[in-house]
Amino acid sequence: MSFDSMRPRGRPAHTPGTTVLAYTPNGKRVITGGSNSAIRIYTVGQDGEPQTVDEGVDANHGIGATNECFIMGAEDGTVWQYDITSGKMRNLLVRCALPVRDIAVSRDGEWVAVASDELTVKIVKIEDMTQVKYLREQPKGAKHVTFHPNGRYVSVSCTDGIVYIYSLHEEEPELVRKLDGVIRRLEPDAEATSRVVWHPDGTAFASAEATRDISIYSISEWKKEKTFAGGHTGDITALSWAPNGTLLASAAADGQIILWETKTQRILQRYDFGNVINLAWHPTKNSLSFTTSDGELFIHDDFVPREHQSLLQKPLQAAPIFPGPLTEISNNVSKPLADRSKETIQRAARKGTPDSLDDILGEDDEMPDFVDDDDGAGYAEGLNPYGKRTNGHLEDLGPNSKRVYSGSFQPNPHPPLQPGSTPWAGNRRYLCLNLTGAVWTVDQETHHTVTVEFYDRELYRDFHFTDPYQYDKACLNENGTLFANNPSDGSPATIFYRPHETWTTRADWRTQLPEGEMVRALALSDSYIVAVTTKDYVRVYTLFGTPFKVYRQKSQGVSCAAWRDYIMSIGNGPLGPDGRHTTLRYTIENVKRDEICQNEDEVALPEGVQLKNVFFSDTGDPCIYDTTGVLLVLQHWRTPGQARWVPLLDTKQLARLAGGRKEETYWPVAVAQDKFHCIILKGGDQHPYFPRPLLSEFEFQVPVSTAPPKDSSDPEGADARDENLKFEEAFVRSNVLLSLYRDLLASTNATASQRAELARKELEMNKTLLQMLANECREGEDRGMKALELVGMMSDRNGKMVEAAAKVAQRYGRGVLEDKIRDLAERRVMGMDDDDELA
Structure with a gap:
């Protein structure tokens, strides 16, 4: 047997018996524990003696690590936390009555799951051991426990031969699957x-x-998709995926470690190493570490042979669960040939031919080295496993948006955006996600299958159909479902609408666009259907298929949204200040009244920032969510020339993210009931996952200011400042929401309940100002001018709020301020404001 490097030497680490190991997430250290009480900390890349921790307990069976600490679970039932640098014991995280068999640390480093011979698996928060979650459905002890990469699930391998899958979405874990026949029955101490x-x-x-x-x-x-077969002749003792998912390493009692290619499930290499019981890949390097029941540690550098090392250099790859070649799912993959046909790409892959890549693209020093797509390197990343295009093909819809790489300068327009849709993940993708439900499709090579699911299944019924048209866009609301496709075979683009309820035999309809015209974005309201096309037309239809209006945008179409009689279209405008990225322009019009509210106004986006979603709120205000995690609403949009974008929430400033405690982003879904509804994405995810995720909601929090650092010498003063900041944010937020609601009522025939809601919002804002006034009065007489200013900002129709403000000043003994407030009240009664008095 030949190796690219010499066979690694075993490093005696522990006495014979179970020997466990773990890398720190940054790959700088590897820690081992075994049947004796010693713990070894090895520094990666150094051949010297490891750091030895002698204050451990005997028989460590479980191990996990973060960059700051490592955790050991032992046969005596204890789980201890150690400092990674000093090796000192920090604290006892949890104690079990029976031996610990395995532990797992979540990727975000917040939780540790403990499997033991007890019937309950415990999940303990590392920094607060009083926070414990319990997995109770197993009838016997657990042998293994593992976290889903993004923390959505935790799996328990029970000694009864059943895998228990729990969801961690809610505060209390919920059993979602019991998988029988996946694993075998094993004794807790079996190798x-x-x-x-x-x-x-x-x-x-x-x-x-x-x-x-x-x-x-x-x-x-939750079913078997593929099998790595014919590799081992003995019981398998360890499995480990390469960090990017392209390779799988397995060890068995037959004395072999096997390196498998994930995509084809074929064996790339066999290595002779006996008694291996644990495997771990280095997070970034071509290195595999493993331990044996002899108590030895092996660090095998250059583990993957030279001819296969390109597999490790790829970005994260999709799991081998779908037919056809794997697709890259990294969001950082470049798309050098996204606008070329599949045949051109295949021709380009044939190096040395007259139509080689250099001949097609021309010489360009900035182009990266080209790699044949046979190994999924990603030069054709725009194609899914079946030769179909992912969302990347939207960038080349229409002649004006083709991207040809050359040495000359090319502007960078914003790609088309279908609100609520996601790229392909394997052979699945969401066409629409909103508060009504979800529309998702599965690519079956010759056709698609579409599923429409609703959150309210008492009011609506889910449906599923075979889709020969291969729809790639969809909209969903309480009235119906809208679809559109962009065929690649030259067929006309199709728009299809299906209402949820009908009192006639057939109410769905389908129409085709003129030849050569495709759909960039689609929108559906209670009254109209809108399509933005590659001809830069905005096409408006009634709900039952009557063409109502067609006009050409002044800018290249990007996206659209609709609410009742209003439609908002967005397109690429002129180049921005950086001279490279285009600005976005939006237009809002009332289709029914044929009135333009805002015409080609600019979408407020910082340089290089893109849209992630565009939608109307439940009360009809246009909203956008950008790639920096900021939610904005358009204020005063019904008055021409008065619209402005106001931030309602900066998700990066959420309290749950303070101090880097969580690694998560948010997929925008809707704005409703004065809240931001979204899907929480953890562990680097960029798009919602399957099965359908749960929705979360956050209160608005206008980014007014961040809290100053705590002053230990004046804790009461710091608390007062924090409280005042909360009131300031609440005032700005309530002022914005009140303004939006006033605009709504001014444009409609307000009902009694709407007028009552307006009064409630005004009262809420005034209460906030009263609380701020009380804070200023507590601070002292020298804050009186600001206090009087706050009173002047009150919306007071009958004088009750100003009277309440005077009583607040009286309560704190601010006599001068009280007199000023009462003078203000008198001027208001006389119909005078400060400007009138000055005049």
């Missing part, structure tokens, strides 16, 4: 493994079968 090993992309997991094969199960259907 064979029944561990569920999640693929890095989170869509599947691997497990060892009793047949000594390795099976891959998808979490969308």
Whole structure:
């Protein structure tokens, strides 16, 4: 057997017996524990003696690590936390009555799951051991426990031969699946493994079968998809995915470690190492570490042979659960040939031919090295596994948006955006996600299958249909579902509408666009259907298919949204200040009255920032959410020339993210009931996952100011400043919401309930000003001018609020301020404001 490097030497680390290991997430250290009480900390890249921790307990069976600490679970039932630098014991996290068999640390480093011979698996918060979650459905002890890469699920491999999958979406874990026949029954101390090993992309997991094969199960259907077969002749003892998911390493009692290619499930290399019971890939390097039941540690650098090392250099790859070649799912993959046909790409891959890549593109020093797509390197990343295009093809809709790479300067327009849709993830993608429900499609190679699911299943009924048109856009609301497609075979683009309820035999309809015209974005309201096309037309239809209006945008179409009789279209405008990225222009019009509210006004986006979603709120105010995590609403949009974008929430300033405690982003869904509704994405996810995720909601929080650092010498003063900042933010927020509501009522025939709601919003704002006034009065007489200013900002129709303000000043003994407030009240009664008095 030949190796690219010399066979690594074993490093005696512990006495014979179970030996566990873990890398720190940054890959700087590898920690081992074993049957004795010693703990070894090895520095990666150094051959010197490891750091030894002698204050551990005997028989460590579980291990996990963050960059700051590592955690050990032992046979005596204790789970201890150690400092990674000094090796000192920090604290006892949890104690079990029976031996600990395995532990797992969540990717965000916040939680540790503990599997033991007890019937309950415990999940403990590392920085606050009083916060514990319990997994109670197992009838026997657990042998292994593992976290989903993004923390959505936790899997428990029970000694009864069943895998228990729990959801961690809610405060209390919920059992979502019991998978029988996935693993075999094993004794807790058996060297064979029944561990569920999640693929890095989170869509599947691997497990060892009793047949000594390795099976891959998808979490969308919770069924077996692929098998790594014929590799081992002994019981499998360890499994580990490469960090980017392209390779799988397995060890078994037959004395071999096998390197598998994920995409084809074929064996790339066999290595002879006996008694291996644990495997771990280095997070970034071509290195695999493993431990044996002899108590030895091996660090195998250059583990992947030279001819296969290109696989490790790829970005994160999709799990092998779909037919066809894998697609890259990294959001950082470049798209050098996204605007070329599949045939051109295949011709370009044939190096040395007259139509080689250099001949097609011309010489360009900035172009990266080209790699054949046979190994999924990503030069054709715009194509999904079946030769179909992902959302990347939207960039080349129409002649004006083609991207040809050359040495000359090319502007960077904003790509088309279909609100609520996601790119392909394997052979699935969401066409629409909103508060009504979700529309998602599955690519079956020859056709698609579309599923429409509703949140309110008492009012609506889910439906599912075979889709020969291969729809790539959809909209969903309480009235119906709208679809559109952009065929690649030259067929006309189609728009299809299906109402949820009808009192006639057939009410759905389908129409085709003129030849050569495709749909860039689609919108559906209670009254109209809107399509922005590659001809830069805005096409408006009634709900039952009557063409109502067609006009050409002044800018290249990007997206659109609709609410009742209003439509908002967005397009690329002139180049921005950086001279490279285009600005975005929007137009809002009332279709029914044929009135333009805002015409080609600019969307307020910082340089280089793009839209993630465009929608109307439940009360009809245009909203956008950008790639910096800021939610904005358009204020005074019904008055021409008066509109402005106001931030309602900066998700990066949420309290839950303070101090880097969580690694998460948010997928925007809707604005309703004065809240931001979204999907929480963890662990680097950029798009919602399958199965359909739960929705979360956040209160608005206008980014007025961040709290100053705490002053330990004046804790009461710091608390008062924090309280005042909260009141200031509440005042600005209530002022914005009140302004939006006043605009709404001014444009409609307000009902009694709407007028009552307006009064409630005014009262809420005035209460906030009263609380701020009380704070100023507490601060002292020298704050009187600001206090009087606050009173002047009150919306007071009958004088009650100003009277309440005078009583607040009286309560705190601010006599001069009280007199000033009463003078202000008298001027208001006389119909005078400060400007009148000065005049």
